[in-house]
Amino acid sequence: YSTLLGWVESPGYPKGYLPHTSLNWTRCAPKGQTVSIRLIHLDLENSQDCENDAVKISSNGNLIALLCGERDYEELHETVNPLLFSSPGGCLTLLFHSDYSNTKRHTGFRGFYTLQDFNECEDEEINKCTHFCHNFIGGYRCSCRHGYHLDEDKHTCAGDCGENLSGLKRGQISSPFWPGEYAENANCKYTLSVEDHLQLELHFSEGFDVEQSPEGDCMDELRIETHSETLGPFCGNKPPPPPLLTHSSHVQIHFISDGSGTNKGFNLHFRTRDKVCRPLTSNSNMTLLKQEYHRGESATVTCDLGYVVDSAPGNLSRQYSTTCQSNGVWAPLYACEIVDCGRPNLGHDSILQLVNPEDQNTKYGSQIQFYCTSNFYTLEGHDTSTCKADGEWTLMPKCNEVCGMPETSSTGR
Amino acid sequence: ILGGKAAMLGEIPWQLLITEPNFGAASLISDQWAVTAAHVVNGVAKESIKLYGGLIDTTRTDVSPIPVEKVIVHSSYREALIQTNYNNDIALIKFRSKVKLGPNLLPICLPEVNRGVMEGEQGTASGWGASFQDNKWHRTTDILQHVDIPVMSLTECRKTPRLSNKAMTFTNNMFCAGGKGRDSCKGDSGGPFVSPMLSSGVGPHYLIGIVSWGSPCGKGGATGDKKGYYTKVENYVSWINEIKKNET
Helix, strand or coil, X not given: CCCCEEEEECCCCCCCCCCCCEXXXXXXXXXXXXXXXXXXXXXXXXXXXXXXXXXXXXXXXXXXXXXXXXXXXXXXXXXXXXXXXXXXXXXXXXXXXXXXXXXXXXXXXXXXXXXXXXCHHHCCCCCCCXXXXXXXXXXXXXXXXXXXEECCCCCCEEECCCEECCCCCCEEEECCCCCCCCCCCCEEEEEEECCCCEEEEEEECCCCEECECCCXXXXXXXXXXXXXXXXXXXXXXXXXXXXXXXXXXXXXXXXXXXXXXXXXXXXXXXEEEECCECCCCCCEEEXXXXXXXXXXXXXXXXXXXXXXXXXXXXCCCCEEEEEECCCCCEEXXXXXXXXXXXXXXXXXXXXEEECCHHHCCCECCCEEEEEECCCCEEEEXXXXXXXXCCCCECCCCEEEECCCCCCCCCCCC | CECCEECXXXXXXXXXXXXXXXXXXXXXXXXXXXXXXXXXXXXXXXXXXXXXXXXXXXXXXXXXXXXXXXXXXXXXXXXXCCCCCCCCCCEEEEECCCCCCECCECCCECCCCCCCCCCCCEEEEEECCXXXXXXXXXXXXXXXXXXXXXXXXXXXXXXXXXXXXXXXXXXXXXXXXXXXXXXXXXXXXXXXXXXXXXXXXXXXXXXXXXXXXXXXXCCCCCCCECCEEEEEHHHHHXXXXXXXXXXX
16 A cells, blocks of 8 residues: 555656546555545546546546546545546556547546545544444444443444342342433343342332334343243333232343333332242142242142152152242152053054054043954944043953944855 | 754854863854853863864864863752753853954854843754765764744753663743744754844844753654754853953
8 A cells, every 4th residue: 555645647647648547546545544546636638428528537436437537636625536537446447548549639538546544433424322322443443422332343332231239139220321311222131149048039129111113122132030930021101011029049130122212211129038839739739729829838740630749660659748938949759741642562462552652642531543454353332532631542442343244255156 | 953954164253162171162242252062161171172263074183172171060050960950051251362253253243131032932952963965874974054934832851762761851941943844952052142143134133041951862763843952141241241251
């Protein structure tokens, strides 16, 4: 780029150019800069559409000026020169040619070319800064207002937020700038963590206002993650989410906003209370069913019909006794597994066989289908059997011998 | 069989042949059970029984006997030195394993419990027993014979023949059947009497009788009125089913 400064002129300038003369000149700019030409003199033979003698200037192959005739300095300065520059990092090409003759002598052209910085901040196609844009020679950079930080994409300003509040048993959490409008492009993570025997309780304040689309979708959102579930997303402006008993000692609150909107956000206070056990309901129910059980309370778990306790292999009990522990966990705790009748043992050479034995579901409530492998037997009863809750199949069909029916032999001669 | 004709292979696929230790027949009632007359298998060792299925020609030597696992003679059957009472003449034979059914080996249906055996009802008796053919008596026939005969009236059945100068007993567990020159004969014992008769072409056929006893076939000539007595199977269907259930 050291040569990107100097004069470009027609051959023979200023004495005049000869017929059949040409010039092919190109200069390219480094990234973030442009090549420009300032013509100070132009005197060529004039013609319709400059078809005789001409100067053609193009940027990256696109024609930006076609010149001939005589132009005074002012005209060049005001109407021609402002167009003569390349795109940032692009190339500027000047082509000059003269035809076979001139009616009189023409001096030609002369221009000064130079590198210029390109101001990306003024170009909306390039400038993607969400807050401030700063131009410098060869490039630009973004910066943010107070309370924001520049995101990893180097363009987006994201609200500063999030906090690790581990160890605190009570406190407040709110969206950035609460009760003012919350920051755009926020991605906040608040961490709460207390001792294992405690659980966190969250109470939202009035004024909850998180951007929601007219269709009811959450444009911005608040999510609460516990060790076992995710609550939310919450959004909208009324009413706030109800008090949340998380049953968890560890909670993460995520607040995400997009790049637009004017909403207040959220504010909540958190506190702790002793953990309780919740009734087991997955494929089972409990005796003396209550909303919550306290440490030391026992209950009997009864698996739903068709489910059994997986406490020990071969033990098909539907019930077990369990006690609520201080950490809010039942012990012992067994899953209620669906009863599996297994594939019926028909014997390899049995006339009765399963249709598609590999594809048959053998769990509680499912049906398996049978057929007789010999034409000399008929299927008695339905062709299916159902897996019962006791792990047995309902009465299986039988293949009965076809009786009293000799096959009619052919009498054809 | 008197007055009968030769069966074709597959025509009576439930017919089983017993050659040892006594000559007789049986009927296949499932792929693991057969029924016969008690007096054919009573008191014999199961291992000594040679029982064949799927054939009509007794001279075939390429057929293997069906191994017998158990013989169950009806508990009310009584054997005597001079037999005058064939009441409950029925026995079950269980095979060691299931036989492979096919066109020539198929079971006969058992009747309903209270089906009833009607006077004049036509049935078919079959067997390899004695026959009168080509003006000669034969102790047995090589090719299975069958004959269509009507059930006789109770009045006629009660007129039992005297055998060995002893009066023979007729009970409700029997019926008799026969016609002019048509009868089952010695060596047909244990074999089937099925209804409807085979020549009707109507099925399925039911085992309503088991060849049991009768007057000596030769007596009175080959063309006289014949009368054979058959165990009435419908009276034993519950017994058969109970034993099959307990043995499964």
